[in-house]
Amino acid sequence: MTPARDTESLDQIKSRLRGSFLSQLPDRLHQARALLATLGPGTEDRDALQTLHRLFHTLKGSGASFGFTSIEAPAKAAEQALAQVLDGRLAVTEALLTRLHEQVDTLARLDLDPADASDTPHRPSFALPARRPGADRGGDRRERLIYLCDDDPDLIQQLAQQLACFGYQVRPFPTLAALHEAIRAQTPAAVIMDVTFPEGPFAGPEALDLLREDAGLAAPCVFISNRDDFAARLRAVRAAGAAYCPKPIKTVEIVEILDLITDRTPTEPFHVLIVDDDRDLAEYHAMVLESAGMVIRVATAPDQVLGLLGTFSADLVLMDLYMPDCSGPELARVLRQIPDYTSLPIIYVSSETNMDRQFEAMEVGVDGFLTKPIAAERLVTEVRLRAERMRMLHALMVRDSLTGLFNHNTILQFLEVAVASAKRVDRPLCFAMIDIDRFKQVNDTYGHATGDQVLMALSRTLKLRLRNNDLVGRYGGEEFAVILADAAIDEAHRIIETLRAGFAEVVFTSDDREFSCTFSAGLAGFPAFATAEALTEAADQALYRAKDGGRNRVVLARAEAGPIPDAAVLRETEAPNIP
Numbered sequence: 001m002t003p004a005r006d007t008e009s010l011d012q013i014k015s016r017l018r019g020s021f022l023s024q025l026p027d028r029l030h031q032a033r034a035l036l037a038t039l040g041p042g043t044e045d046r047d048a049l050q051t052l053h054r055l056f057h058t059l060k061g062s063g064a065s066f067g068f069t070s071i072e073a074p075a076k077a078a079e080q081a082l083a084q085v086l087d088g089r090l091a092v093t094e095a096l097l098t099r100l101h102e103q104v105d106t107l108a109r110l111d112l113d114p115a116d117a118s119d120t121p122h123r124p125s126f127a128l129p130a131r132r133p134g135a136d137r138g139g140d141r142r143e144r145l146i147y148l149c150d151d152d153p154d155l156i157q158q159l160a161q162q163l164a165c166f167g168y169q170v171r172p173f174p175t176l177a178a179l180h181e182a183i184r185a186q187t188p189a190a191v192i193m194d195v196t197f198p199e200g201p202f203a204g205p206e207a208l209d210l211l212r213e214d215a216g217l218a219a220p221c222v223f224i225s226n227r228d229d230f231a232a233r234l235r236a237v238r239a240a241g242a243a244y245c246p247k248p249i250k251t252v253e254i255v256e257i258l259d260l261i262t263d264r265t266p267t268e269p270f271h272v273l274i275v276d277d278d279r280d281l282a283e284y285h286a287m288v289l290e291s292a293g294m295v296i297r298v299a300t301a302p303d304q305v306l307g308l309l310g311t312f313s314a315d316l317v318l319m320d321l322y323m324p325d326c327s328g329p330e331l332a333r334v335l336r337q338i339p340d341y342t343s344l345p346i347i348y349v350s351s352e353t354n355m356d357r358q359f360e361a362m363e364v365g366v367d368g369f370l371t372k373p374i375a376a377e378r379l380v381t382e383v384r385l386r387a388e389r390m391r392m393l394h395a396l397m398v399r400d401s402l403t404g405l406f407n408h409n410t411i412l413q414f415l416e417v418a419v420a421s422a423k424r425v426d427r428p429l430c431f432a433m434i435d436i437d438r439f440k441q442v443n444d445t446y447g448h449a450t451g452d453q454v455l456m457a458l459s460r461t462l463k464l465r466l467r468n469n470d471l472v473g474r475y476g477g478e479e480f481a482v483i484l485a486d487a488a489i490d491e492a493h494r495i496i497e498t499l500r501a502g503f504a505e506v507v508f509t510s511d512d513r514e515f516s517c518t519f520s521a522g523l524a525g526f527p528a529f530a531t532a533e534a535l536t537e538a539a540d541q542a543l544y545r546a547k548d549g550g551r552n553r554v555v556l557a558r559a560e561a562g563p564i565p566d567a568a569v570l571r572e573t574e575a576p577n578i579p
């Protein structure tokens with residue numbers, strides 16, 4: 001990437017890229033002439049024919065993308081003829097070679113000026129979409145007000161309680177009239193509502209139509225319903241429902257949706273890898289996407305891609321179709337054979353307009369095809385939509401469905417990465433295993449649903465109270481794992497101890513009975529334990545000692561065998577307060 005980009009205005013970049021394209025044009029035409037000179041009638045030199053085809057193809061695509069449409073006609077004619085030759089549908093004759101020479105001459109005669117690229121209806125638009133307000137803001141879900149409307153009082157009470165565990169402020173309404181009144185008084189961040197009410201089978205969407213018209217409600221709405229048929233879903237979409245969740249409701253799913261539609265999740269900017277051998281065009285696309293707040297890396301040769309993907313966690317790859325040495329479909333196939341990249345979205349950006357060739361190129365499992373020249377807004381939208389979808393699918397894959405925490409495998413993978421990084425930068429790191437005490441008794445006494453509430457409450461406590469760069473996972477049933485990045489053992493000890501004391505204070509209610517729970521924790525630190533495996537084993541043993549020592553305590557793992565120091569055992573406490 002050009003370092004000067006930060007200080008250049010978009011107009012300056014535009015003009016620089018156009019200038020660069022024009023300055024390379026004579027060289028490219030010279031290459032075309034030299035290649036043509038090696039060819040005679042009936043030639044079977046596929047390499048030369050392919051290089052020529054790519055050359056004209058690139059000229060057509062880049063020329064159009066930079067607004068020089070007069071390039072398009074001669075470059076396209078040459079490209080198409082060469083494509084037919086390569087497909088075996090056209091023979092290389094003297095007449096064809098003459099025509100190709102003439103097309104190069106025509107291109108050489110064009111009087112192109114970087115400042116004069118307005119002769120095109122396809123001119124790339126540099127009026128970039130404004131970033132959505134608040135897109136950069138970190139999100140504190142505790143502030144977000146959600147209105148929940150359903151005529152099933154048990155459901156709204158239960159769902160409101162569960163969403164509260166995830167930090168949402170939820171106001172339940174058992175009737176549409178009550179919801180209507182509340183919306184007139186205060187606008188929520190989102191509405192969750194049933195489709196069917198006593199007023200009618202689609203009373204929910206109808207009420208929403210009215211609220212949008214009457215009360216000017218702009219907040220997004222998630223429909224929940226016992227119905228999962230097309231008619232109900234269609235009616236919900238027509239009422240501009242943002243999402244549709246059939247009952248029984250999965251809390252984590254609805255939390256993910258709320259995070260997304262209330263647009264306040266602390267979002268990492270999208271990471272996009274551009275693969276294009278045309279530096280200028282790659283830089284143009286990079287500039288467009290960077291202006292929309294994305295982080296971009298550029299590979300100008302396919303063999304750079306694996307290295308870049310290894311260090312740059314891409315949400316999406318934008319790639320050219322025709323590149324020297326390795327085509328786009330070949331590169332896509334290479335990526336699809338690597339387990340980490342099987343679901344990585346890949347979009348071609350190419351001036352190939354032949355539908356058959358587009359389909360053929362897509363067959364290797366590529367997600368989209370954008371035809372050059374592509375308007376800046378369209379490029380940003382296509383990339384953003386696919387990257388958002390990828391993020392959502394990925395979040396569902398790596399997270400536990402009850403608590404929304406990272407699942408067992410994911411947290412262990414993170415631990416490997418965190419240990420490697422701690423080693424590299426020579427910083428400490430701690431790993432904690434946390435297990436709710438006598439949890440079976442909670443389930444047996446209050447029921448599984450209440451047990452789930454306790455699990456969600458603890459997961460929420462861990463997520464909200466730990467630092468942003470700490471990672472929390474659900475290790476097993478009632479067992480959690482925390483990676484405390486850049487924390488020495490004493491600091492980690494204090495953090496987990498504070499959490500332990502806080503959690504023991506939480507009062508849970510079930511059928512008007514109150515109870516509290518505690519947890520035990522085992523803590524191991526890097527570098528005393530030098531690998532992910534050693535850390536998990538040591539933390540597990542420390543947890544065992546915490547349980548054995550009476551529960552409701554934090555125990556530190558010691559690198560060498562010996563008694564646990566008194567300071568490590570924080571409390572000699574009794575069993576949790578379960579009646």
Ligand SMILES: Nc1nc2c(ncn2[C@@H]2O[C@H](COP(=O)(O)OP(=O)(O)OP(=O)(O)O)[C@@H](O)[C@H]2O)c(=O)[nH]1
Pocket residue numbers: 402435436437438439440441443447448449450451452455476477478547551
């Ligand atoms: N509600 C609920 N319970 C679960 C879930 N996953 C595991 N459990 C329960 O967690 C309980 C774990 O019990 P044990 O391993 O005997 O441990 P404990 O009762 O917590 O006792 P200690 O760990 O020795 O303090 C079992 O009853 C599991 O059924 C879950 O997703 N939801």
